[in-house]
Amino acid sequence: xxxxxxxxxxxxxxxxxxxxxxxxxxxxxxxxxxxxxxxxxxxxxxxxxxxxxxxxxxxxxxxxxxxxxxxxxxx
Numbered sequence: 001x002x003x004x005x006x007x008x009x010x011x012x013x014x015x016x017x018x019x020x021x022x023x024x025x026x027x028x029x030x031x032x033x034x035x036x037x038x039x040x041x042x043x044x045x046x047x048x049x050x051x052x053x054x055x056x057x058x059x060x061x062x063x064x065x066x067x068x069x070x071x072x073x074x075x
Contacts (some may be wrong), residue, residue, distance in 0.1 A: 002055050009051020016044030 002023045018031075019041035030036045 002057070004055075005051045006055025009053075009055055011048070012044045012051060013048030016041045016048055016073075019044065027049045 015030070019038075024031065024034070028035055029038065035045060055064045
């Protein structure tokens with residue numbers, strides 16, 4: 001799953017950055033097919049960065065329990 005998150009994160013990040021390149025996004029249309037706005041491009045960049053961070057994280061398990069140890073993971 002982390003590999004999928006990394007791949008999708010890079011794709012979204014690339015699309016978000018491409019929306020700000022004048023030769024690729026002409027008149028608010030990315031690659032001549034997809035209409036984009038500044039807010040949509042920023043959302044692509046934000047979610048892409050989150051996906052890359054998840055894909056590159058080293059955590060393999062759930063964090064340790066806090067408090068008395070009773071939560072939904074024990075059910």
